[in-house]
Amino acid sequence: MTRRPPPSPSARSSRRSIMVMLPLVGFAMLFALFWVRLGGDPSKIPSALIGRPAPATVLPALLGLTRNGEAVPGLDPAAFLGKVSLVNVWASWCVPCHDEAPLLTALGRQDPRFQIVGINYKDTADNARRFLGRYGNPFTMVGVDANGRAAIEWGVYGVPETFVIGRDGKIAYKLVGPITPENLETVLKPALEKALQAPS
Numbered sequence: 001m002t003r004r005p006p007p008s009p010s011a012r013s014s015r016r017s018i019m020v021m022l023p024l025v026g027f028a029m030l031f032a033l034f035w036v037r038l039g040g041d042p043s044k045i046p047s048a049l050i051g052r053p054a055p056a057t058v059l060p061a062l063l064g065l066t067r068n069g070e071a072v073p074g075l076d077p078a079a080f081l082g083k084v085s086l087v088n089v090w091a092s093w094c095v096p097c098h099d100e101a102p103l104l105t106a107l108g109r110q111d112p113r114f115q116i117v118g119i120n121y122k123d124t125a126d127n128a129r130r131f132l133g134r135y136g137n138p139f140t141m142v143g144v145d146a147n148g149r150a151a152i153e154w155g156v157y158g159v160p161e162t163f164v165i166g167r168d169g170k171i172a173y174k175l176v177g178p179i180t181p182e183n184l185e186t187v188l189k190p191a192l193e194k195a196l197q198a199p200s
Contacts, residue, residue, distance in 0.1 A: 048155065049171045054080055054087070054163070055153040059143025063125045067137050075119060075143025075150075077169070084114040084195045085165040086188075088139075088179075089151060091123045092131035094159045096178035101135035103179050108138030113196055118142040121151055121159050162188065166195045 049055075054077060061074035079085075088104060090097040108116045118139035120128045125144070132139075145151055154163070157176055164173040173191035175183065 057150045062142045080169045087163040089119045091121045092127040100179040105136035105138045115140045
């Protein structure tokens with residue numbers, strides 16, 4: 001009986017490379033499938049928090065921030081009840097946040113039927129104030145999430161993200177990524193309108 005010679009070192013190395021690559025290929029295929037199902041749009045990532053109460057996250061105010069001559073308070077979850085709220089998670093170092101800021105400020109001026117609330121994520125007070133000084137401050141409350149814990153509680157993937165909270169204090173909609181002229185008109189405003197028309 002003839003014995004087969006043992007595989008050469010190059011054959012063993014090739015087999016090992018294939019074994020290492022298999023999980024990576026599998027992950028890439030799953031990611032591609034996920035991306036195609038979403039149409040390449042990360043804003044369509046579903047949130048497990050939809051329909052649940054907004055996190056009871058109390059956050060301190062952004063030091064030195066004023067609006068109409070009065071200090072802007074921090075985040076108080078009790079302020080969500082009885083009002084429709086748009087909660088925006090932002091930071092001065094976030095490039096897309098600079099793009100969406102003028103849209104958010106204009107939205108706040110156009111429609112007084114809801115309040116706009118900010119969660120300032122892992123930022124410095126000076127930079128955050130300068131950011132709002134540059135684009136305008138649409139926020140009635142700004143909570144400072146210095147260590148990122150609140151973002152975890154809110155299920156934030158990355159800044160910016162925006163939530164619509166109904167009068168019942170429950171999350172009605174979540175937008176992943178920046179507000180754009182397109183999604184403002186086609187997605188965000190309809191979600192706000194739906195929340196405004198919902199019975200109290």
